Amino acid sequence: MVSDLVLTSEITCPHCGHIRQETMPTNACQFFYECQGCHKLLKPLPGDCCVFCSYGTVKCPQCNSGSVHSSGFDSSDSSRHSTEGMPRPAEVE
């Protein structure tokens, strides 16, 4: 049980500099984010798991909790089924 997790992050658009406070989902990473200023689709930078890690003031709950969601998962397996881009929440305690 996590108590003081920050679930709001201010995303700064790299294109127009528009800042908007967004609420982060706790069970998944948000990969795409549409800027409300210029309506461009933001994607995470290489090495980041979601747009909050790349452009937000607060990293996503998955990164905050310190657990990597892809741990124990072989990437070669997920490459076969590319229909689902969302990382499934593994065993939650």
Ligand SMILES: [Zn+2]
């Ligand atoms: Zn923008």
